[in-house]
Each structure stands twice: as C-alpha cells, then as structure tokens.
Amino acid sequence: MATTKPSIFITGAAGGFGQAVARKFVSEGWFVGLYDLDPEALAILAADLGGPDHACYARLDVTDIEGARQAVAHFGEHTGGHLRVLFNNAGITGVGAFTDVPIEQHRRVIDVNLFGVMNVAYAAIPLLRVTPGAHLINVASASALHGNPELVSYSATKRAVLSFSESLDIGLEADGIRVSDLLPMYATTPIVLDYVNVHRKLRPTDIKLTPRDIAEATWKIVRTGKFRTYVGRDTKVFAPLSRLLPYRVRKWVSRKVIGW
Numbered sequence: 001m002a003t004t005k006p007s008i009f010i011t012g013a014a015g016g017f018g019q020a021v022a023r024k025f026v027s028e029g030w031f032v033g034l035y036d037l038d039p040e041a042l043a044i045l046a047a048d049l050g051g052p053d054h055a056c057y058a059r060l061d062v063t064d065i066e067g068a069r070q071a072v073a074h075f076g077e078h079t080g081g082h083l084r085v086l087f088n089n090a091g092i093t094g095v096g097a098f099t100d101v102p103i104e105q106h107r108r109v110i111d112v113n114l115f116g117v118m119n120v121a122y123a124a125i126p127l128l129r130v131t132p133g134a135h136l137i138n139v140a141s142a143s144a145l146h147g148n149p150e151l152v153s154y155s156a157t158k159r160a161v162l163s164f165s166e167s168l169d170i171g172l173e174a175d176g177i178r179v180s181d182l183l184p185m186y187a188t189t190p191i192v193l194d195y196v197n198v199h200r201k202l203r204p205t206d207i208k209l210t211p212r213d214i215a216e217a218t219w220k221i222v223r224t225g226k227f228r229t230y231v232g233r234d235t236k237v238f239a240p241l242s243r244l245l246p247y248r249v250r251k252w253v254s255r256k257v258i259g260w
Contacts, residue, residue: 002077002078002079002080002081003031003053003078003079003080004080005029005030005031006029006030006031006084006085007030007031007032007033007075007078007079007082007083007084007085008021008022008025008030008031008032008033008084008085008086008087009033009035009071009072009075009083009085009086009087009120009124010022010032010033010034010035010087010089011035011036011060011062011087011088011089011090011116011120012035012036012089012090012091013032013033013034013035013036013042013045013057013089014034014036014037014038014041014042014045015041016211017089017139017184017211017214017215017218018034018036018087018089018090019045019211020210020211020212020214020215021087021089021214021215021218022034022045022049022055023049023215024212024215024216024218024219025085025219026049026050026054026055028219030084031054031055031056031078031079032049032054032055032056033055033056033057033071033074033075033078033079034046034055034056034057034058035057035058035059035060035071035075035090036059036060036090037059037060037061038059039057039058039059042057042058042059043057045057056074056075056078058070058071058074060090062090062112062115062116062117062119062120063111063112063115063116063119064119065119065122065123068119068120068122068123068124069123071120071123072120072123072124072126072127075127076127081127081130082127082130082131083124083127083128083131083134084131084133084134084135085134085135085136085137085222086120086121086124086128086135086136086137087137087139087218088117088120088121088136088137088138088139089139090112090116090117090120091112091113091116091139091154091157092108092109092112092113093109093151093154094106094108094109094151094153094154095150095151096150097149097150098149098152101152101153105153106152106153109153109154109157110153110156110157113153113154113157113158113161114157114160114161114164117138117161117164118164121136121138121164121168124136125172125175125177128172128175128177129175129176129177132176133176133178134176134177134178135177135178135179135180135221135222135225136168136172136177136178136179136180137179137180137181137182137218137221137222138161138164138165138179138180138181138182139161139181139182139184140158140159140161140162140165140181140182140183141154141155141158141183141184142183142184142185142230142232142234142235142238143155143158143159144158144159144161144162144183145159145183145235145238145239145242146238146242146250146254147251147254148254148258149258149260150258150260158183161181162181162183162228165179165180165181165227165228169227178225179227180221180225180226180227180228180229181227181228181229182214182217182218182221182229182231183228183229183230183231183235183239184209184213184214184217184231184232184235185209185231185232185233185234185235209231209232213231213232214231217229217231238253
C-alpha cells in the first residue's frame with residue numbers, strides 16, 4: 001500500500017549528507033526514498049530507519065537518465081505517485097592541480113555533479129508537478145563561490161548548479177514547484193575527509209560542520225521555502241563579500257586559504 005506520509009527522494013543516500021537527511025526526515029514522520037550506487041548500504045540504512053513503512057530504496061547511477069526515470073517510478077509506486085521533496089545530493093570530487101587529475105576524472109565529476117543533478121530533476125519534475133507543495137533542493141557547495149585550483153571541475157559544477165537552480169526557480173514557479181539550493185562549507189563526510197589527506201592546508205580540526213548540520217538546514221529550507229542557504233560561518237561571511245570584493249582581493253584570500 002502506498003504511503004500517505006509526506007515523502008522525500010534522496011540521491012547519494014548511502015552516507016554523508018544523504019544519510020543524515022534521511023534520518024532527520026524519518027524522525028519528523030516522513031517517508032524517504034533512498035537512492036545511491038551502493039544498494040547493500042541502502043538496505044542496511046532502510047532497515048535501520050524502520051523498514052518499508054518508513055523507507056524504500058534502489059540502486060541509482062544519476063548519470064543514467066533511464067535509470068533516473070526508473071528510480072522515480074519506483075519511488076512513485078511507494079508514494080501513490082507523489083513526490084513532496086527532491087533532495088538532489090549525489091556528488092563526487094577529483095582533488096589535485098588541473099593537469100594532475102586525469103581528464104577522464106574531470107569528465108566523471110561533471111557527469112555526476114551536473115548532468116546527474118539535471119537527470120534526476122528532469123525525471124522527477126512530472127511527479128513534482130502533481131504534488132501540492134512540491135520542492136526541489138539542489139546541493140551545491142561553498143566551492144561554488146570561488147575558484148579552487150585543487151577542485152577545478154568540482155567548483156565548476158557547483159557553480160553551474162547555482163545557475164541551474166536559479167533557472168528552474170523561474171521556470172517552475174508556474175507549476176507550483178519551489179526550488180532551493182544549499183551551499184555548505186566543508187563537513188565531516190567521506191568525500192571531504194578524503195580531500196583533507198591531500199589538501200595543502202586544511203586539517204581535520206578545521207572542519208566544524210557535520211552531516212547533521214546539513215540535515216537540519218535542509219529541514220529548515222523545507223519549512224521556510226528559502227531559495228539559497230549558506231551553511232557554515234565561513235560561508236555566510238564570504239558569500240556577501242564575494243559579491244562586493246574585486247576579483248584580485250578574492251583571489252588573494254583564496255590563495256591564502258588554500259595555500260597555493
């Protein structure tokens with residue numbers, strides 16, 4: 001039987017932000033759809049969340065549009081054809097100077113972080129359109145606010161996600177679909193902790209945010225409908241400055257922070 005609870009579709013749900021958001025929303029009485037490349041991890045998470053009354057799950061490669069359509073259809077079977085919130089979260093990175101990272105890895109980052117976000121949104125919009133109060137949330141990053149010579153393709157994709165969110169916010173307003181994005185600073189997720197190992201200056205003790213902080217921010221976005229949310233003190237400070245300071249000053253700050 002289809003759930004009558006409000007529902008959220010989560011990509012990259014096996015760990016990090018996705019898992020934390022799943023836990024938060026289940027605690028608030030929502031039904032969650034868990035989608036990721038790792039179905040074994042999803043099965044464990046779904047059971048931990050309370051089983052089929054609280055969660056469904058399936059493997060999803062976000063770079064595959066047909067796979068995205070099948071995942072959305074799978075979710076719709078459990079929700080009676082409704083989708084209240086899409087949490088478009090799946091992402092990867094490639095760390096290193098531009099030419100030290102294989103170009104194939106740069107392409108993979110773009111495929112996952114940009115086309116993956118677009119694929120899932122494209123597949124989900126038909127269900128969002130028929131769901132009252134529907135909301136699409138794209139996960140960007142503080143890296144979208146400035147260039148980073150160690151995260152060239154990652155920063156590029158996250159900046160593109162901001163533009164994508166703005167475009168959809170305008171285009172989907174007539175359909176009654178809210179669009180938001182989320183820009184967190186570094187948090188204690190596997191993707192960031194791996195990055196710390198090769199970063200020139202970032203240390204684990206510098207990372208203040210946790211996935212739970214992002215989950216709480218996401219819950220607030222759903223309740224308030226805010227379009228753009230900066231998570232982390234440094235991001236909140238740098239965001240307005242990035243609009244006011246000339247590029248040469250921002251470049252100097254970035255080099256100091258990165259140690260380039």
